[in-house]
Amino acid sequence: MRLSYRPFLLGSIALISACSKKNDTPGVPSGPVTQQEINNWVLDSMRYFYLWNDQLPANPNTSLETGTFFTSIKNTADRFSLLYNPLDPATYANDIRSKYGIDYSVISWPQRQEGVIGVIKLVVPGSYAAAAGLKRGSYFTRINETSLTAGNAATLSEQLRTTATGTITPATVTSGAITEGAPVLLQVSRVTENPVYASALVSSSPRKTGYIFYNAFIDGYNNNLLDVFRNLKSQGITELIVDIRYNTGGSLAAAAMLTALIAPDVTEKSTFVQYSGNHHLGSRTLDFATALSVPENADPVSFSALASARLRLPRIFLLTGSQTVSAAELLVNNLKPYTNVIQIGETTVGKDKGAIIVKDMRSPRRIPWVIQPVTYRLSNASGNGNYTQGIVPQYMIDEMSRQPLLPPGDVNDPLVAKALAIINGGGRASVENTPVSRHYYDAGQQAAINSMVIIPR
Secondary structure (H helix, E strand, O other): OOEEEEEEEOOOOOOOOOEEEOOOOOOOOOOOOOHHHHHHHHHHHHHHHOOOHHHOOOOOOOOOOHHHHHHHHOOOOOOOOEEEOOOOHHHOOOOHHHHHOEEEEEEEOOOOOOOEEEEEEEEOOOOHHHHOOOOOOOEEEEEOOEEOOOOOHHHHHHHHHOOOEEEEEEEEEEOOEEEEOOOEEEEOOOOOOOOEEEEEEEEOOOOOEEEEEEOOEOHHHHHHHHHHHHHHHHOOOOEEEEEOOOOOOEOHHHHHHHHHHHOOOOOOOOEEEEEEOOOOOOEEEEEHHHHHOOOOOOOOOOOHHHHHHOOOOOEEEEEEOOOOOOHHHHHHHHHOOOOEEEEEEOOOOOOOEEEEEEEEOOOOOOOOOEEEOEEEEEEOOOOOEOOOOOOOOOEEOOHHHOOOOOOOOOOOOHHHHHHHHHHOOOOOOOOEEOOOOOEEEEOHHHHHHHOOOOOOO
8 A cells, every 4th residue: 555644743733745655565455445444554554653663552453443443552652643534524633722713711710609610711813703702811601501610611611612603601700790691602713813913012121022922833924923023123122922822833844933033043954853753764853944944835934034033032931831732842842952941831731742644645545544643752952852741831820820811912911920020130030830720621722632743754
């Protein structure tokens, strides 16, 4: 069989050139595709590409349903490999943010009889949710008109995730009193997200400090990001806060570009990322020039084109959260060999692996399924990776500790305020924590698990 594969980092980056595994079978089967044929194709692919291919079961049960079979052969350490059938939408991974354009948490709220409340953390501009008047900091008390409790938050959210429409009931909180409004209809709305939600000069004295809320690594907006950096550079900033607390990844080229815009002393030949696979795939080092040359869906931006926007900062403040993943984690880890990274917020997800997209490339295609098996371990220019438990901030701060949530870049936001306190001389140098609200459900976690990053080969 002939297999097409494209390497990628688990989070949201995709590859540009495809390779194929040569046909090692005596002939193409004929007749209807059987369950065993599908599962044997899956197993053969995993034996070649899978990071843990030496730990696959010797004689798995190939009569199982395809999804069940895939789960049965995966390594217990594997949280991120995916399998789906493009002809069957039910097999696709989906999440509330990509469907409805909102992200929320259900947290403890003693003033409410049920003890919890929903807090909207993010609304994608241009989405149906934004048009309905929902915004960051909005509260809600019901999903599909059922009152939220600690016990049903996950179940109700799962119902919302797996249907095409739903409702949430907004609420206002005034002096502790909660007043419910009319239910707001949510409908699936696919929008093109400009990942730069906000950019501003947030402090002028004693040091000029810029702020960028960057929510995804999307190549189509790389030139917009360049313009933002040129503008901040023209204002003479000497400090920068990059907010990636909800960033679930994206293009490798965009991640390399942002790294180069921030860091001093990197050239186009400097190492951006290293990755190593099993004995079939080996190891590879990717420099900045190569990473920039392989955008997903846009024209490449050359390293020399970055010169007018590069800030070359001796330190960078990165605001992270429990949904910061993939290419966003790559940014955190891969800046460290080149500049002082001060991380504020919550521990990231921990996607320190890469993967391959595997398809049956025979004509006509017999196997419709697509596999995205974990394939690579990732590390930075210093050879450091292994952040399977997430990247832990120097300053652990739960944004829910201050209510209501404030707009991106507000100087009173607890994460932004901490960065400014350090910059302006009022912060502590030691690691510290703030009280953490109890979270009963985080809608963005599924988006973090589903995200993909593609790297070139």
